Amino acid sequence: MSKRIMVVDDSRLVRVQLADLLEGTDYEIAAYCRSGEEAIAQYDEVNPDLVTMDIIMHGMDGLEASKIILKEHPDAKIVMLSSLAYDDTYEKAKEVGAKGFVDKPFHREQLLKVLGEVFC
Numbered sequence: 001m002s003k004r005i006m007v008v009d010d011s012r013l014v015r016v017q018l019a020d021l022l023e024g025t026d027y028e029i030a031a032y033c034r035s036g037e038e039a040i041a042q043y044d045e046v047n048p049d050l051v052t053m054d055i056i057m058h059g060m061d062g063l064e065a066s067k068i069i070l071k072e073h074p075d076a077k078i079v080m081l082s083s084l085a086y087d088d089t090y091e092k093a094k095e096v097g098a099k100g101f102v103d104k105p106f107h108r109e110q111l112l113k114v115l116g117e118v119f120c
């Protein structure tokens with residue numbers, strides 16, 4: 001059974017890249033959200049196995065959105081997907097309860113490795 005992923009990113013390019021990279025893998029993209037607000041609103045209905053979360057987005061950032069999702073769904077699996085804007089971003093991601101971190105620009109192997117670690 002493939003794992004269902006909810007992709008949260010305000011960049012259309014990243015959404016397309018992810019779809020491309022995950023093609024033919026054990027992961028399928030169940031939903032795309034363009035903002036943290038949308039992710040929070042969609043989470044219940046989509047009920048994904050994993051969320052990839054951008055950090056820098058218009059409106060609410062990915063750290064805040066993750067915090068809110070994890071408050072309601074403590075077992076949510078969230079992997080941050082971001083270019084490091086600040087040195088303490090890894091730490092903040094860990095603090096809010098993210099299960100992993102993938103740096104942008106990302107590569108297929110790196111992405112699949114981090115996603116795999118979340119499920120083992």
Ligand SMILES: [Mg+2]
Pocket residue numbers: 009010011054055056057
């Ligand atoms: Mg962004």
